[in-house]
Amino acid sequence: MKRKRIVGNAVKNGLLALYAIFALFPLFWMVLISFKSDAQMFNTTFIFDPTLENYDAVLLRTDYFKYFLDSIIVSVVAVLISVLAGVPAAYALARYNFKKKESLAFTILSFRFAPEILVVLPLFMIYQKIGLYDTYFGLIWVYQLITMPLLIWVIRGYFEDISVEIEHAAQVDGYSWWQVFLKRLLPLIKPGLVSASLLAFIFAWNNFTFPLMLSGTHVETITVASLKYIASDTVHYGQMAVAATVSALPAVIFALLIQKHLVRGLSFGAVKG
Amino acid sequence: MSKLIIKNLYKRYENKGKKKTQPNDFAVNDLSLECEDGEFIGILGPSGCGKTTTLRMIAGLEDITAGDIYIGDQRVNDLHPKNRNIGLAFEDYALYPPLTVYDNIAFNLKAKGVSKDEIKQRVMDIAPLLKVEDLLDKMPISLSGGQKQRVNIARAIVRRPGILLLDEPLSHLDGKMRQALRIEIKRLHNEIKCTTVYVTHDQLEAMSLADRIAIMNLGVLQQFGTPMEVYDDPANEFVAGFIGEPPMNILKTTIIKHENDYYFTFENSDLRIIAPRRYYDLLSDGMQVKMGVRPTDIYVGGPDSKGTPVRVAVYEDLCSERRIGVRVGDELVMMITEDDTRYRQGEMIKLEVNGEKTHLFDLNTGNRIRSKK
Structure with a gap:
């Protein structure tokens, strides 16, 4: 029996390692070529003369930080608004009964099924008309299509898991409704809130279609700006790799910071027993 | 300790849900009860008879459609639950998972701003009464159902409520635990003599615990009397069929x-x-x-x-x-x-x-x- 378990574990770990290599290799490759000069790009694989030239070119000699900042502003504010509006919405969907409740919830979810490309053209025309084209607010608004459904659906599940009696107990114990919400419910949904916010942030951060079509030169996110390294005569793969590597950092850093919540948050079931 | 008086209480739920119910569908229909100081009252009825709704209206968790509730001499209809001087033990325990048992029991006193020493004193007074003194440092998740319910009741009585409300406290426990805790509740009531309203669908619990039993069906009070009265002198066929095992x-x-x-x-x-x-x-x-x-x-x-x-x-x-x-x-x-x-x-x-x-x-x-x- 014991031997069987050891073998089983070894197989399991072997498969996991294989998957890790498979999943991480593109990232590794991206970092690798960010250190290659254009000259060595195609004639070396692992052994080459590492250079910081690409980093120098991208970070210091272009407006990279401006794009980076634009991306941060748009994504972070989009997620914040989604949290502020989405958490109460999730609470309402979880706790109250009203007409067409499930239809409403499904409609919110359905924003995630529709391909962005489908709505982006009409939006483009509307945005141009009402002056939202190429503004922070315009992008933040349209990003709600991405971030809001995710937050509402994850948080709703968390609220539904919390026994309504916990709220009532706190009310009888002397809390007002707001105190119950802030001091009792928020801590319980925190794992879900944190992990859903992170996912929403990543989806917003990675979005390409909306900023490509709905913004121009004033607001330019990093996903769109990365295209600039495809010049008319040549493609600067090294510089693109630098842009991509640096732009992956915020998500990686956030994920590491909240790792504790992430596993619990995404495996659901906040309150049991 | 206080008297509890319920006068012509009505509750109607608005038809917000999917199903359209009858326009005159009262969850509680013209309920009047008077409980003496220190009395143990059982509200007994099948599920959906309005007994828990009644309890929640007494607690202030549910709006009152019509009628009055008095606790002591005060009309409490419009008071926030925290100002009604009640203790409520929930069916599902409703312990707050991130807090230890001690903090769960002490929570109400903390919210009221009682001094730390006094909180400790009062929790320590209550803990042996419900045999939870060894559990105080544990988290709710590690407790058994019976232990959770003891903590839940301790939390309800630590504030020295005028009225203790118990909402089917034994319904999630297994048979033996149920019986043990039933005896504990009786003993507890003998010790603290707190006016108690006990909601249950189990006639055995009501018969063994309550001084007087209010039997409800479909939101309407069927009979209110001592266990002996409802057993020997049932007001109608429903009461006769509900009381006794096996029933009449x-x-x-x-x-x-x-x-x-x-x-x-x-x-x-x-x-x-x-x-x-x-x-x-x-x-x-x-x-x-x-x-x-x-x-x-x-x-x-x-x-x-x-x-x-x-x-x-x-x-x-x-x-x-x-x-x-x-x-x-x-x-x-x-x-x-x-x-x-x-x-x-x-x-x-x-x-x-x-x-x-x-x-x-x-x-x-x-x-x-x-x-x-």
Whole structure:
């Protein structure tokens, strides 16, 4: 029996390692070529003369930080608004009964099924008309299509898991409704809130279609700006790799910071027993 | 400790959900109750009868459609739950998972701003009463159901409430734990003498704990009285059928007059029971009513008995008592006997009914028909 378990574990770990290599290799490759000069790009694989030239070119000699900042502003504010509006919405969907409740919830979810490309053209025309084209607010608004459904659906599940009696107990114990919400419910949904916010942030951060079509030169996110390294005569793969590597950092850093919540948050079931 | 007075209480839920209910669908319909200081009141009824809704209105967790609730001398209709001086123990325990047992119990006092030393003093006073003193440092998730309910009740009484409300506190526990905690609750009430309202669907809990029982059905109070009263003198067919285990046998009967006596007769059965004389003024030949008789008022006759011969249809030997079911017409009639004779299914026995102990109910309304004497 014991031997069987050891073998089983070894197989399991072997498969996991294989998957890790498979999943991480593109990232590794991206970092690798960010250190290659254009000259060595195609004639070396692992052994080459590492250079910081690409980093120098991208970070210091272009407006990279401006794009980076634009991306941060748009994504972070989009997620914040989604949290502020989405958490109460999730609470309402979880706790109250009203007409067409499930239809409403499904409609919110359905924003995630529709391909962005489908709505982006009409939006483009509307945005141009009402002056939202190429503004922070315009992008933040349209990003709600991405971030809001995710937050509402994850948080709703968390609220539904919390026994309504916990709220009532706190009310009888002397809390007002707001105190119950802030001091009792928020801590319980925190794992879900944190992990859903992170996912929403990543989806917003990675979005390409909306900023490509709905913004121009004033607001330019990093996903769109990365295209600039495809010049008319040549493609600067090294510089693109630098842009991509640096732009992956915020998500990686956030994920590491909240790792504790992430596993619990995404495996659901906040309150049991 | 306070008196609790409920006057003409109504509750109607708005039709916000999917299903359209009747316009006059009251969850609680014209309920009036008065509980004395220190009394233990049981609210008993099947699920959906409005008993928990009533409790939640007393607690202030549910709006009152009409009527008044007084705690002590104060009308509490519009008070926030925290100002009603109540303690409420929830059915699902509702312990706050991130806090230890101690903090859960102490929470209410903290929210009120009681000093730390006093909180400690009061929690330590309460803990032994509910036997949770060894659990104080644990997290709720590591407790068993019975332990959680003890903590839940400790939390409700640590604030020294005027009225303690218990919402089906034993319904999620297994049989043995349920019985143990039931005794604990009785003992606790004897010690703290707090006015208590206990909601349950289990008539055994209500009968064993409560000083007086309010029996509800479909939002309407059926009867309010001591366990003895509701058992011996049920107000209607519902109460008669709800109280007692097994419940009262209730049979449709046709009255016939033979010579100068009235008899209960039953369709497709030879059984005849002589009606008590006190009912004679009310009875007439051919009248149809419902007759109720407790399983303990039916006996197996001896060899010389003039009882009606019937076949044993169901036989349960519970060792301390024996339950025999026989067919009267299409109905199964249960009786309880404590004598040691054992029976087999299909065996013939002679059925004797103590006619004096029968109750009559109106065929349509189910209301009790009482003799005038």
